Amino acid sequence: MAGMHKSEISNPLINWIDTRLPIFTMMQKEYGVFPTPKNFNYFWNFGALATVMLVIMIATGIFLAMNYQPNTHLAFDSVQHIMRDVNYGWLIRYIHQNGASMFFIVTYIHIFRGLYYGSYKAPRELLWMIGVVILLIMMATAFMGYVLPWGQMSYWGATVITNLFSAFPIVGHPIVTWLWGGFSVDNPTLNRFFSLHYLLPFVLVGVVGLHVAALHIVGSNNPLGIDVKSPQDTLPFHPYYTIKDSVGLCVFLGVFAAIVFFVPNMLGDPNNFIPANPLQTPPDIVPEWYFLPYYAILRSVPNKLLGVCMLFGSILLLLALPWLDTSKVRSAKFRPVYKWLLLIWVVWVIILGWCGAHKPEGVWVILSRIGTLWYFGHLLVVLPLLGKLERTLPLPESISRPVLVGGGPLPSGATAKPMEKA
Amino acid sequence: MMRALRFVLAGALVACLAAPAMAQEETPVPPPQQWSFDGLFGTYDQAAAQRGFQVYNEVCSVCHSLEYLHYRDLTGIGLTPEQVKSIAAAITVPQGLNDQGEPKDGPATPADQFKSPYPLANPLQIGVTHTNEPADRAAHNGALPPDLSLMVNAREGGANYVYGILTGFSDPPAGMKMMDGMNYNKYFPGHQIAMPQPLHDGQVTYADGTNASIDQMAHDVTTFLAWAANPEMVERKQMGVRWVLFFVLMTGLTYAVKRKVWADVHH
Amino acid sequence: MAESAASTAQHGHPDVTRRDLLQLVTGATAAIGVGAVAWSFVDYMNPAQDVLALSAVDVDLTPIAEGQGITVLWQGKPIFVRHRTPIEIKSAQDVPMAQLIEPQPDSERVKAGHAQWIVLIGICTHLGCVPLGNKPTDPRGDWGGWFCPCHGSQYDTSGRVRHGPAPANLALPGYAFESDTKIKIG
Numbered sequence: 001m002a003g004m005h006k007s008e009i010s011n012p013l014i015n016w017i018d019t020r021l022p023i024f025t026m027m028q029k030e031y032g033v034f035p036t037p038k039n040f041n042y043f044w045n046f047g048a049l050a051t052v053m054l055v056i057m058i059a060t061g062i063f064l065a066m067n068y069q070p071n072t073h074l075a076f077d078s079v080q081h082i083m084r085d086v087n088y089g090w091l092i093r094y095i096h097q098n099g100a101s102m103f104f105i106v107t108y109i110h111i112f113r114g115l116y117y118g119s120y121k122a123p124r125e126l127l128w129m130i131g132v133v134i135l136l137i138m139m140a141t142a143f144m145g146y147v148l149p150w151g152q153m154s155y156w157g158a159t160v161i162t163n164l165f166s167a168f169p170i171v172g173h174p175i176v177t178w179l180w181g182g183f184s185v186d187n188p189t190l191n192r193f194f195s196l197h198y199l200l201p202f203v204l205v206g207v208v209g210l211h212v213a214a215l216h217i218v219g220s221n222n223p224l225g226i227d228v229k230s231p232q233d234t235l236p237f238h239p240y241y242t243i244k245d246s247v248g249l250c251v252f253l254g255v256f257a258a259i260v261f262f263v264p265n266m267l268g269d270p271n272n273f274i275p276a277n278p279l280q281t282p283p284d285i286v287p288e289w290y291f292l293p294y295y296a297i298l299r300s301v302p303n304k305l306l307g308v309c310m311l312f313g314s315i316l317l318l319l320a321l322p323w324l325d326t327s328k329v330r331s332a333k334f335r336p337v338y339k340w341l342l343l344i345w346v347v348w349v350i351i352l353g354w355c356g357a358h359k360p361e362g363v364w365v366i367l368s369r370i371g372t373l374w375y376f377g378h379l380l381v382v383l384p385l386l387g388k389l390e391r392t393l394p395l396p397e398s399i400s401r402p403v404l405v406g407g408g409p410l411p412s413g414a415t416a417k418p419m420e421k422a
Numbered sequence: 423m424m425r426a427l428r429f430v431l432a433g434a435l436v437a438c439l440a441a442p443a444m445a446q447e448e449t450p451v452p453p454p455q456q457w458s459f460d461g462l463f464g465t466y467d468q469a470a471a472q473r474g475f476q477v478y479n480e481v482c483s484v485c486h487s488l489e490y491l492h493y494r495d496l497t498g499i500g501l502t503p504e505q506v507k508s509i510a511a512a513i514t515v516p517q518g519l520n521d522q523g524e525p526k527d528g529p530a531t532p533a534d535q536f537k538s539p540y541p542l543a544n545p546l547q548i549g550v551t552h553t554n555e556p557a558d559r560a561a562h563n564g565a566l567p568p569d570l571s572l573m574v575n576a577r578e579g580g581a582n583y584v585y586g587i588l589t590g591f592s593d594p595p596a597g598m599k600m601m602d603g604m605n606y607n608k609y610f611p612g613h614q615i616a617m618p619q620p621l622h623d624g625q626v627t628y629a630d631g632t633n634a635s636i637d638q639m640a641h642d643v644t645t646f647l648a649w650a651a652n653p654e655m656v657e658r659k660q661m662g663v664r665w666v667l668f669f670v671l672m673t674g675l676t677y678a679v680k681r682k683v684w685a686d687v688h689h
Numbered sequence: 690m691a692e693s694a695a696s697t698a699q700h701g702h703p704d705v706t707r708r709d710l711l712q713l714v715t716g717a718t719a720a721i722g723v724g725a726v727a728w729s730f731v732d733y734m735n736p737a738q739d740v741l742a743l744s745a746v747d748v749d750l751t752p753i754a755e756g757q758g759i760t761v762l763w764q765g766k767p768i769f770v771r772h773r774t775p776i777e778i779k780s781a782q783d784v785p786m787a788q789l790i791e792p793q794p795d796s797e798r799v800k801a802g803h804a805q806w807i808v809l810i811g812i813c814t815h816l817g818c819v820p821l822g823n824k825p826t827d828p829r830g831d832w833g834g835w836f837c838p839c840h841g842s843q844y845d846t847s848g849r850v851r852h853g854p855a856p857a858n859l860a861l862p863g864y865a866f867e868s869d870t871k872i873k874i875g
Binding site: 059063066067081084085086087088089091092 | 729730732733734735737738739740
């Protein structure tokens with residue numbers, strides 16, 4: 001009996017469970033009283049929204065899987081069966097289909113928050129890196145999910161992207177054959193994509209658990225980017241942020257509902273309403289919108305292998321961000337030059353996305369190349385230099401007492417922690 | 423272009439840069455029409471959809487299948503179950519195998535899939551019966567008349583495009599060389615379409631007495647096909663109004679609670 | 690906390706504050722929303738429209754000679770359709786109710802004017818096996834109806850249980866005569 005947890009909870013049934021498996025005490029600690037900076041803005045809602053989206057995707061996905069047939073002869077038909085004959089099948093399908101887009105929108109905004117407020121900086125480097133892993137798993141899941149309806153874009157998108165791996169010398173073609181399970185995207189490919197598409201979201205639940213655990217060790221960042229100094233800087237997560245997240249959730253679900261019920265095919269491609277035909281390539285092969293910037297980067301380089309490396313590099317490079325950005329100041333609020341450069345970088349990512357939707361010719365190639373240069377230049381050149389050269393604004397003393405202290409670039413060799421310069 | 427709408431922020435900037443460099447699109451965009459199903463509160467004009475079904479049945483079904491629809495679905499355009507039963511019974515469809523193991527035909531029931539002009543053998547009647555492609559192509563000079571169940575969704579421009587194609591036939595402009603068996607169409611990409619003009623004035627005698635001009639038939643059959651592609655639309659939009667209002671209400675309520683909870687925190 | 694104390698003093702309701710009412714309304718509205726969504730998922734698992742449409746089957750009676758029976762599949766269940774001989778009909782009609790494990794007159798188990806046709810759900814009411822008796826080579830039990838090989842239950846020519854362990858008569862599907870030679874089951 002020594003070492004057994006002694007639960008403080010009053011309800012006898014809950015206490016009995018909690019003594020043997022302290023999940024309730026854990027929930028109280030991590031989501032009840034957890035000290036959270038009191039100055040969050042609504043950007044801090046987006047992590048919670050992403051978790052909600054993961055749950056929605058898993059729930060709708062499980063139900064769709066009750067009717068979906070992962071066979072090339074039956075897949076498209078099974079989706080039509082869901083849409084037409086299964087009760088509320090159209091609703092579950094549209095929620096799942098548009099939910100993928102919503103999941104990426106909230107995740108991209110969540111990432112932007114991290115970039116703007118320096119949430120990737122020490123001591124949150126591992127938290128950030130786990131986040132990049134989450135993004136990669138999301139992309140793999142979404143890519144495979146899009147293949148499942150077996151429309152023209154499903155098939156040809158899969159063909160183009162799996163073919164990328166042939167760019168690697170020597171091992172390239174064997175890898176592709178191994179991925180396909182055959183000599184082209186066909187039934188073995190569809191079957192295994194279905195299996196993995198069902199699996200990865202549960203892997204994602206685990207990685208999100210690690211992400212939250214890593215966060216709870218170091219505590220949340222905040223819009224000022226300065227450390228929490230005392231309990232006066234914080235509020236218990238419940239009820240302050242549970243209710244605030246609920247507001248954000250209602251706004252988000254309202255937007256989600258408007259899309260699902262009124263324009264459910266707005267973000268999709270008409271070509272995917274045509275059953276896959278290996279003998280006929282659609283005039284434009286375009287991935288879903290959330291992949292477009294990377295698609296533009298891929299096609300901006302005439303060399304196949306280099307293009308593939310830059311495609312994967314554009315995301316893998318984000319892993320190194322905590323070390324690429326040399327600034328000691330976290331929040332863009334106090335980094336006037338960084339703030340504008342970041343916003344311009346975001347505009348270029350959007351422009352790259354626009355380019356990805358067009359054929360790689362004429363002005364689109366030119367823009368893609370500039371955009372790609374800017375994307376990598378920002379990360380590899382601008383950030384390392386800016387940290388050394390930028391004159392930052394003076395930081396407040398603390399979250400609850402925003403008295404300004406210090407500011408400007410650090411003298412080299414400074415050892416003092418920059419957040420406590422008083 | 424639908425895809426362009428997703429990047430509104432960069433749109434203005436890029437458009438200024440890109441406009442002079444963009445090549446002129448050769449195929450014109452079909453002009454937008456007024457549809458009963460447009461907008462947040464759109465519905466399917468059932469009279470038009472029923473006339474459109476008549477056009478499909480008498481004209482289009484000769485070449486085009488509608489394989490994802492069943493006769494029982496027709497109650498969705500306002501036909502009664504009795505009308506549906508008699509419509510189906512008038513159509514002969516494959517009905518599996520007889521006792522000698524040979525394929526047999528019989529009158530359709532509401533449970534049956536819409537008759538396909540060139541059905542692939544499906545003796546056990548499992549799932550969807552698809553078109554026998556080689557037979558279909560052989561009958562049409564190598565061209566394959568596509569299934570129409572999802573056509574309104576499967577083309578950029580949707581219903582406007584389908585209407586444009588149906589009304590866009592004419593003689594080719596002077597100097598244009600048409601390939602063998604092809605027909606000139608204003609809105610079809612490349613202007614050469616294998617389908618000959620399908621609609622002609624007065625071709626169908628509408629049960630409700632409406633004048634069957636080409637425009638009228640095109641409008642009606644497009645309405646029917648829009649329903650065929652999205653039969654759940656009316657229920658979906660009605661639910662949408664309720665759910666969006668629900669979330670507006672919930673936002674208001676949660677925000678009010680949030681203000682109360684946060685009242686003692688000085689920002 | 691000062692605010693709620695003040696409102697308590699104002700309204701004299703120590704347990705119910707304005708904030709609690711608002712929270713209650715918010716929570717209740719949220720619960721309604723969750724319920725509506727949950728119903729969509731539950732109904733999703735109900736039989737789909739194509740399954741419901743195939744809930745009836747037509748049977749042509751002309752090939753079934755007197756004394757013979759066939760088995761057709763309806764909603765996944767075996768249905769026995771037997772063309773009874775006059776002897777079989779009489780023996781079914783003449784049984785005193787007291788002798789039956791589950792008393793039911795034969796007239797309630799056939800359609801008026803069509804006593805020669807008996808239509809039954811061929812699932813033994815004991816534990817669900819399919820009884821024998823339709824094929825000419827099948828054993829029919831001591832009452833000339835059906836015999837269940839699993840645990841020995843026996844049914845008469847009206848499908849009534851005469852020997853257990855089955856507790857009840859063979860069930861009747863809903864059916865109707867479309868003509869003298871065609872029935873629609875379901």
